[in-house]
Amino acid sequence: MSRASLDKQPHEVAAMFDDVAAKYDLTNDVLTAGQARLWRRAVAAAVDARPGEKVLDLAAGTGTSSLPFVEAGAFTVPCDFSLGMLREGKQRHPWMPFLAGDGTRLPFADATFDAVTISFGLRNISEVDAALAEMRRVTKPGGRVVICEFSQPTWAPFRTVYMQYLMRALPSIARQVSSNPDAYVYLAESIREWPDQPALAARLQDAGWSRVAWRNLTGGIVALHRGFCPKD
Structure with missing residues (x-):
């Protein structure tokens, strides 16, 4: 799997993340110059999880x-x-x-969660539209989805x-801090090939989400x- 434009085979993507698991969070902090932490806080605010709710991450x-x-x-x-x-997560x-x-x-019944969220993972799913529909299936009527994903900078220069x-x-920096720098070549290409903001919004609407x-x-x-x- 050398280019993001090729079909994404789930077992190949999973194996790639298996290889980088131990240093994944550290690598993200380095590659984003600490912005990843700010983005996580923005996601938390958008999800607005509350006591007693069920959230699927x-x-x-x-x-x-x-x-x-x-x-x-x-x-x-x-x-x-x-x-x-x-x-790695279970150890921590x-x-x-x-x-x-x-x-x-998804291994969940219909209308299970009050909120479903995914950060920097949607573009690595082989069938994005199917995933958006699955997220809606497991969300309660009136519930919400929050997607945090790399997109297209708005200022052309x-x-x-x-x-x-x-x-x-990015690949050069990854070689210094990651256990599998080749994985970040794929990740860079997957970002470049990803739809822009309006295009992803349209796909959410096509999957049945409202007020996108x-x-x-x-x-x-x-x-x-x-x-x-x-709700209807």
Whole structure:
């Protein structure tokens, strides 16, 4: 799997994340110059988890993204298809109910969760539209989805510089801090190939989500998309 434009085979993507699990959070902090922590806080605010709610955190990796929802008092299920990530997360947070799951075939009943969220994982799912529909299926009527994903910077000159960083500097930096730097070549290409903000919003609407909106973070490097499961 050398280019993001090729079909994403789930077992290959999972194996890639297995390889980088131990240093994944550290690598993200380095590659984003600490912005990843700010983005997690923005996700937590958008999800707005409350005591007694049920939250599904997809592509949760080691569970770092799940902690704010737990701290807010919500019953939180960190779910990922990388067993390596789940093992690393269980070692760090043995009390969390980590669960292996495929985003296109979630192992939950209809209308289970008050909120479903996924950060930096949607573009790694082989069938994105199926995953968006599955998220809606397991969300209660009136519940919400929050997607945090790399997107397209809105200012053209900055976008050019950013793309050069992705394809040149990012793999070089990853070689210094990651256990599998080749994985970050794929990740850079997957970011470059990912739909822009309006295109992802349209796919959410096609999957049945209502009141879809997005907010740019860090000049559009990242976008938060939110939608609601219709009550009717």
